[in-house]
Amino acid sequence: MLRMRESDWLDKAEVETDTVSQLIILLARPHLTDAQANLAKELASTIQDWDGFVKTCSERFIVPLAMKHLQAIKADVPAHVVAQARNSTFQVASDSLRLLAAQQKFHKTCIEPVNASHLYLKGLTLAAQYYGQVGVRRCRDIDVFVEGSGYDLVLQRALDQGYRLLLSPTLWKFAETPDEFDFARRFQDVISLITPDHVHIELHRRIETATGIFDGIMPKIEPDPVVINNVTYLTMPLPWLFNYVVLHHSRHFWSHLHWLADMDAMASHPRFDREATLALARELGIEATVAAALDMNSLSKNPKSWPKDLSSTNGGRFLKLAIFNLTGDDETEHFLQSEAVMGQFMGNWQLSPKLMQTAWKRWIQRSVKPHVAQWQASPKPPSLYWIYQVENVLRLIGTVLLSLVLGVQTSNKR
Numbered sequence: 001m002l003r004m005r006e007s008d009w010l011d012k013a014e015v016e017t018d019t020v021s022q023l024i025i026l027l028a029r030p031h032l033t034d035a036q037a038n039l040a041k042e043l044a045s046t047i048q049d050w051d052g053f054v055k056t057c058s059e060r061f062i063v064p065l066a067m068k069h070l071q072a073i074k075a076d077v078p079a080h081v082v083a084q085a086r087n088s089t090f091q092v093a094s095d096s097l098r099l100l101a102a103q104q105k106f107h108k109t110c111i112e113p114v115n116a117s118h119l120y121l122k123g124l125t126l127a128a129q130y131y132g133q134v135g136v137r138r139c140r141d142i143d144v145f146v147e148g149s150g151y152d153l154v155l156q157r158a159l160d161q162g163y164r165l166l167l168s169p170t171l172w173k174f175a176e177t178p179d180e181f182d183f184a185r186r187f188q189d190v191i192s193l194i195t196p197d198h199v200h201i202e203l204h205r206r207i208e209t210a211t212g213i214f215d216g217i218m219p220k221i222e223p224d225p226v227v228i229n230n231v232t233y234l235t236m237p238l239p240w241l242f243n244y245v246v247l248h249h250s251r252h253f254w255s256h257l258h259w260l261a262d263m264d265a266m267a268s269h270p271r272f273d274r275e276a277t278l279a280l281a282r283e284l285g286i287e288a289t290v291a292a293a294l295d296m297n298s299l300s301k302n303p304k305s306w307p308k309d310l311s312s313t314n315g316g317r318f319l320k321l322a323i324f325n326l327t328g329d330d331e332t333e334h335f336l337q338s339e340a341v342m343g344q345f346m347g348n349w350q351l352s353p354k355l356m357q358t359a360w361k362r363w364i365q366r367s368v369k370p371h372v373a374q375w376q377a378s379p380k381p382p383s384l385y386w387i388y389q390v391e392n393v394l395r396l397i398g399t400v401l402l403s404l405v406l407g408v409q410t411s412n413k414r
Helices: 008-012 019-027 034-044 050-059 063-072 079-114 123-131 150-160 178-187 238-251 258-267 274-284 287-301 314-327 330-339 353-368 372-377 386-413
Strands: 118-121 142-146 164-168 190-194 200-204 224-228 231-235
Touching: 008 314, 019 034, 019 050, 019 063, 019 287, 019 314, 034 063, 050 063, 050 079, 063 079, 079 123, 079 142, 079 150, 079 200, 079 231, 118 123, 123 142, 123 224, 123 231, 123 258, 142 150, 150 178, 150 190, 150 200, 164 178, 164 372, 178 372, 238 258, 238 274, 238 287, 258 287, 274 287, 287 314, 314 330, 353 386, 372 386
Parallel strands: 118 231, 142 200
Antiparallel strands: 118 142, 164 190, 190 200, 224 231
């Protein structure tokens, strides 16, 4: 992935901008204006495969929003599809309540007792703040950043409360031995905890690892308090949260449509200040990414205004990614990662030149850092962890040499 890739493949790719994709994108927002509702009704009248439509909405995490809007405009959706969608909506609401109970318990037993400096990221707090309710935004886990020394204190309290440390979510491998716990504490920036009630909590040592632009955030901000069921949680103030959410969602290629809803919910909020948000993005070095996301949000509000070539603007490219992902799966995201700069950015345009240099340095640092799969394949005591780093340095050198050889071969063929 050392090759400096750009989004040429996306510019050349063909995506279906038919009425189905137009309607799905339009419904991926918490609220519709009267004009949007009228357009949604017009588009809905052309849908023939409602089963497929709702299946896509479910896979892209927007069934509650889509069904709320379709019912409001009295769309002619078959009764059996409405029943299936209603079950999915109830399931999302039920899952949200279960996560909310787990978040409240975690906060009261692990965060508050040690007075940890923290920020809840995305998820339930975002839904409560900007959607107005937690039950319409699908959440699979709870993300919380804990600053500095509070991190180890919170982690230890969680372990004492019976939470289990998940070393590898893909292999569902839990830490059991002191060496496994030590490895996770040393080398994982995000630790996955599973509560006794089987809720997934991601405990973040860093808010974002690729660029480091949110490192040291706490002295720079006045956190926003969010009160849910008489419990106060802290989150980023709106300009910071918008920048973080846009960077996070774009790094995952807008593969889930509730991320479009997040952006619209925040951008539509009375406290949203576009200029202040862009000024912060400029300071952080991600102005092009945030500007593209705002452009995508504008395009998503009116599918009839989409240009014939979505690749003509960066915002159009983001929207094209979202449409490209409508029928995607895990393999689609793996493909996108293989085509992206450092597996995360669609092109060098997304970051300022200085920040892009920093991102490459951090990518190299992450590449040579010991990782869980490596430890599981050949467990070593802490005194020999340096061997993993040597192995990774050699592997990285091999990757660079192979990339150079392939580059020369490609040049010669031309």
